[in-house]
Amino acid sequence: MxxxxxxxxxxxxxxxxxxxxDCDYGRGFYTTKDKEKAHSWACLYGNEKSICNNYSIDLDNLTVVNLTEKGVLAWIAEVIANRGVKAERVATIGNLIRDKYKIDTTAADVLIGYRADDSYTEIIEAFLDGYLTIEEVEKLFYKGELGEQVFIKSQKAFDMLEYKGYEEVIDDEKYLNSDRYARRDVAEYLKRRRDQYSLGIEVKGLTAREVVLNNYKYEVIAGFGHYIIDDGKLDILR
Structure with a gap:
């Protein structure tokens, strides 16, 4: 790959x-299968130069955990476990979700999942605050176009990385503008939902409070991800 x-x-x-x-998945090396995303990240974090480093990695003998396939709750719990939460008011419910839905990734060589930089953790905290649903969290991370990252976690996985060269990213403004527009759209959506919530408009869907008060499991049926409560009732579709 x-x-x-x-x-x-x-x-x-x-x-x-x-x-x-305190990054998304802890200490390690963050990569992506999407070269365009790597170009964008290079422009965001580059100084004098923006560089896209290219690698290959053979996953055949590595333990790979794909958090995207485990459902959004598993991913949120993993990010909270590593990043924590900034707002004290949501720390308790964040810790409860972490303890309840985090999967064991200690034996993983590689983790695959959404990317959440510092500003996009606001989406997770909005969910913990109660005015976003699980479905909205997932849609916002797609809308934000942050992409999926491949996290190189173990020494074994590092040893499997083979350097394939680099390229300098030239069109910085193209990537920077794309990121600005995506962040603006997400910020506007969050403000709109926050205003609706403050006016008492009901949040419809699977909320943080609901997943703490009840036990949910994630299943993939006919290619679609579902959260199912203990009694087997289908509660929400991804």
Whole structure:
């Protein structure tokens, strides 16, 4: 599989053990299968230069956990476990969701899932606040076009990375504008939902309070993801 990493410098040999613990999935190396996303991330975080580093990785002998296939709750719980939550008012419900829905990723060599940078964690906190549903969280991450990331987690996975060269990203403004427009649209949606919630308009769908008060499991039926409550009743479609 080919993967890409946007940066401000060339990285021929990513080093295991570097990075921050409070990123989406913890300390490791963040890549994507989407070269366009890597170009965008390079422009966002580059200084004098924007570089897209190219790699290949053989996943055959690695333990891969795809959080996208585990449902949005598993992904939210993983992000909360690593990033925490900024707003104290939602810390309790965030911790409850983490404890209840986080899957065990300790044996994973590679994690695959949505990307949530610092500003997009507002979507998760809006869900914890009660004015977004699980379905809306998923739609907003697609709308924000943050893309899916391939997280290189273990030493074994690092050893499997093979450097394939790099390219300098030239059209910075194209990627920066795309990101600005996406963030603007998401911010406007969040403000609209926050205003509706403050006016007492009912939030319809699976909320944070509901998933804490009841036990839900995620199943894929006929290619579609469903959250199902303990009694087997279909509660929400993805």
């Amino acid at each position: 080919l993967v890409y990493h946007g940066s401000d410098h060339i990285i021929e040999k990513p080093e295991y053990g570097l990075g921050r613990d």
